[in-house]
Amino acid sequence: MTDIPHGISVRPGGPADAPAVLGMLDAAVAWMNARGNTEQWGTIPYSRRPDGPARVERYTTENTPYIAESDGTPVGALVLDSGPSPQMPIPPAGEPERYVRLLVTDRRHAGRGIGAALLAHAAEETRRAGVRLLRVDCWAGEGGRLVAFYERNGFTPTEGFLSGTWPGQVLALRVG
Secondary structure, X not given: OOOOOOOEEEEEOOHHHHHHHHHHXXXXXXXXXXXXXXXXXXXXXXXXXXXXXXHHHHHHHOOEEEEEEEOOEEEEEEEEEOOOOOOOOOOOOOOOOEEEEEEEEOXXXXXXXXXXXXXXXXXXXXXXXXXXEXXXXXXXXHHHHHHHHHHHOOOEEEEEEEEOOEEEEEEEEEOO
């Protein structure tokens, strides 16, 4: 069973959640930039990127989104797919998998375990689908802080990669 922090629930997402997800992404870019991190997601808010709103709409219509809520308000989002983005230089898994295409939390609720709860939910959904492998890729810069977050949540680093000058890391979690 997914361990969900007190006051947080996770539900399936959909197209109506796109504005909330876009808002969380905009806030995450601003938060990263304020900390001096301009490389991970750049400096342009998602809502102002030429492909930003369309990408978020695809996440909520073509993929499998999940929304974490607190008192009915979205505070996090996770998007599952059957594999990595075709634009990323990531080798195929060689077996059926579920792939975390997006994980974002509302920075106003940081430290409440929302990201961990969404990852645990993704692992449970992967197991329910009869799939044994859950993978994710993330930014490997900034001393590997994000990689360490995924490791704390049970993922194991597999291969690193470069997307242009963006250093990435693929991580895997065996479920079931």
